[in-house]
Amino acid sequence: MVSSRSKPVILSLGVTGQLGKIIADQLHKDDSISLRVTSRKKEQLPKLKEQYGNAVFMDLDDPRTFEAAFKDVDRLFLLTGYTVDMVVQSKAVVDSAKKAGVKHIVHLGVFSPKFDCYDPHFAWHQMIETYIKVSGIPYTFLHPNCFMQNFTGFYKFANKGKVRFYTNDKKVGWIALEDVGEAAAKILSEGPSKHQGKDYWFSTESLNIQEVANVFSDVTGKVFVADARTPEQFLKDLSAAGNSIDPYFIGVAEFCKQLVDGRMAYVGDVRDDLPILIGRKGITLKAWAKLHKDELLSLA
Numbered sequence: 001m002v003s004s005r006s007k008p009v010i011l012s013l014g015v016t017g018q019l020g021k022i023i024a025d026q027l028h029k030d031d032s033i034s035l036r037v038t039s040r041k042k043e044q045l046p047k048l049k050e051q052y053g054n055a056v057f058m059d060l061d062d063p064r065t066f067e068a069a070f071k072d073v074d075r076l077f078l079l080t081g082y083t084v085d086m087v088v089q090s091k092a093v094v095d096s097a098k099k100a101g102v103k104h105i106v107h108l109g110v111f112s113p114k115f116d117c118y119d120p121h122f123a124w125h126q127m128i129e130t131y132i133k134v135s136g137i138p139y140t141f142l143h144p145n146c147f148m149q150n151f152t153g154f155y156k157f158a159n160k161g162k163v164r165f166y167t168n169d170k171k172v173g174w175i176a177l178e179d180v181g182e183a184a185a186k187i188l189s190e191g192p193s194k195h196q197g198k199d200y201w202f203s204t205e206s207l208n209i210q211e212v213a214n215v216f217s218d219v220t221g222k223v224f225v226a227d228a229r230t231p232e233q234f235l236k237d238l239s240a241a242g243n244s245i246d247p248y249f250i251g252v253a254e255f256c257k258q259l260v261d262g263r264m265a266y267v268g269d270v271r272d273d274l275p276i277l278i279g280r281k282g283i284t285l286k287a288w289a290k291l292h293k294d295e296l297l298s299l300a
Contacts, residue, residue: 022181121251173203204282
């Protein structure tokens with residue numbers, strides 16, 4: 001019988017979020033590794049320990065909490081929140097990983113196939129990945145395009161029978177969180193011997209907002225109307241909803257603007273590395289909508 005310490009220890013961040021939970025659930029079923037999850041809320045730790053067996057306190061805004069979390073860690077899944085704080089948080093995490101002797105970082109980035117990209121939040125991810133490379137820690141970078149869950153999750157771009165997006169009628173590449181989670185878990189399980197130095201791209205299907213609305217209408221049997229808005233409207237809508245305008249979201253608005261004016265036209269590309277990783281293509285928006293039909297019906 002293999003002892004738990006002879007297995008690689010994987011520290012997976014973001015388990016209380018959508019993608020982090022998918023990855024942790026996948027890894028928890030994997031007997032070849034030892035999983036450790038984190039939370040910055042101490043009151044969540046008992047439940048996480050019950051779910052995953054090993055959960056530790058780690059506050060990304062306080063690097064003093066990192067040392068204990070990184071003890072004996074071999075591999076790290078790195079993702080951070082949707083704020084400008086992601087830059088210093090990521091640097092601090094990489095520094096701690098270096099000190100702890102981590103042997104592999106899998107980083108969730110953005111869909112940035114061209115180096116000369118000046119959307120702020122895309123550029124931040126590029127700088128973080130450059131810093132990871134300089135650290136000398138073996139790495140794998142994940143580059144997802146727009147998440148299908150944006151329609152039902154944080155942004156709720158599908159709501160009250162309307163499907164809105166802020167790129168006029170331009171096509172955008174879409175990917176399901178389920179697919180990115182499955183691929184990330186496999187990369188973390190297999191480790192750097194197979195995935196060191198590789199970039200993987202996730203953009204399954206290219207659709208504009210009218211085509212998205214048509215898919216949702218077809219799957220649910222309810223009418224979804226396309227609401228194609230301008231990039232300039234994004235921050236106005238975010239502010240009107242009572243949300244604080246972090247510099248991250250200024251970057252999202254710039255993303256929409258540069259997609260529309262052609263500087264980031266590649267966001268409409270299909271580029272799917274899932275067959276390499278998990279032996280199948282990514283699920284289509286229609287297949288994803290069937291999986292999430294109840295959620296979409298509640299938003300119809």
